[in-house]
Amino acid sequence: MRKKGMLIGITLLICASFLVGCKKDSNTVIKLADVGWDSIKFHNAVASFIAGNAYGYETEEISATTPLTVQALKGNDIDVIMEMWTNNVVSYSDDIASGAYQELGTNFDDNKQGFYVPRYVIEGDPSRGIEPMxxxxxxxxxxxxxxxxxVDEEDVTKGRIYGAISGWEIDKVMYNKYKYYGLDKDFNYFRPGSDAPLAAAFSTAYEKGEPIVGYYWEPTWLTGKYDLVLLEDAPYDPETYPDGKTACPPVIVTVSASNDMVKKAPDFVEFLKKYKTSSSLTAEALAYMQDEKANYEETAKWFLKNHDELISEWLPEEKAELVRNALN
Structure with a gap:
């Protein structure tokens, strides 16, 4: 009995050693930047699911503003920013050129922003009994x-245009656009205090089939859920854009990593280099999250199940199978 007990003990020790070997990366914690908005939290959730199930890495989100997360990336205190909005980081080009951190790839670059209206305002919607307005x-x-x-319900002698969020840089551009096109004569420019009342204004109007025009941007749950039309403008010109005279440019949104990250998790970095989505795919996920009241992890799983082709594009086959097994 004693020999049998020793044999069982040795067997358990070998199994334990094997499991430790399989989890050799579990002590490596990948720190992801969380700058507050839904889309980056969604992408963090997708990356975290793959990190844990395909590579055995733990992840942690670090919350801070964009300037602070960029500084933390330079200091190797944050490992990855899944959505680096390059136009919002003045030093970005110089940072990459100097090797302060690394650009791994482009998450998406087809995002838009400007003045939107619901499609039914222009085309009507027979299914809802809405005539073109x-x-x-x-x-x-x-x-x-x-x-x-x-019509501005608080001043019926004028129309209302919903502007960008007060304090955002784009608000200056949109207000200049409002004046450049002479809209200030017959419209009030209404600045929401945050993105919540702006989203509420659009969603309330849309559900009622009422007209609304205002600033919005992609990707968001709102642009994923509702059929909105971006009003056309003059072609983008960097010289006259700040004066509101042209369309807003798309922003290249990259996946960026600290220099330490490239050394400590090179296999996961190879995945991040291939990580590419789109504004429409991101908006689709955010709309699902909004409609289903799902959290970020649930939304990430739903997204991966419904876009299995991305798993194949991002991962080698053996890692892809690990992710699919975890999803199922």
């Missing part, structure tokens, strides 16, 4: 003809 509305300049469509 502004059938010739195509451009920002055309808004001058439709103050009576977008």
């Amino acid at each position: 502004a059938p010739d509305l195509k451009t920002v300049a055309d808004l001058v003809n439709y103050k009576d469509v977008f």
Whole structure:
């Protein structure tokens, strides 16, 4: 009996050693930047699921503002920023050129922003019994003809345009656009205090089938859920854009990593180099999260199940199978 007990003990020790070997990366914690908005939290959840199930790495989110997370990336206190909005980081090009941190790839670069209206405002929606309200509305300049469509309920002599969030840099541009096109004569420019009341204004109007025009951006749950049309503008010109005279440019949103990250988890870095989505895919996930009241992890799992092709694009086959097994 004693020999049998020793044999069992040795066997358990070998099994334990084997399991430790399989989990050799579990002591490596990958720190992901959380700068507050839903899309980066969603991408963090996708990366975390793959980190844990395909590579055996733990992850941790570090919450801070964009300037602080960039500084932390330089100091190797944060490992990865899944959404580096490059136009919002003045030093980005110089940082990459100097090797302060590394750009691994582009998460998405097809995002848009500007003045939007629901599609039914232009085309109507027979299924909802909505007639076209502004059938010739195509451009920002055309808004001058439709103050009576977008009536400001607090000042019925004028129309209302919802501006960007007060304090955002883009608000200056959109307000200049409002004045450049002469919209200040017949429209009030209403600044929401945060993104919540702006989203509420759009969603309330949309559910009621009422007209609304205002600033919004992609990707968000709102642009993923509702059929909105971005009003056309003059082609983007960096010289006149700040004055509101042209369309807003798309922002290249990259996946960036600290120099230490490249050394401590090179296999996971190879995955991050291949990580690419799109504005529409991200908005689709955020709309699912909003409709289903799902958390970020649940949304990440739903997304991976519904876009299995991305798993194949991002991962070698053996790692892809680990992720699929975890999902199932």
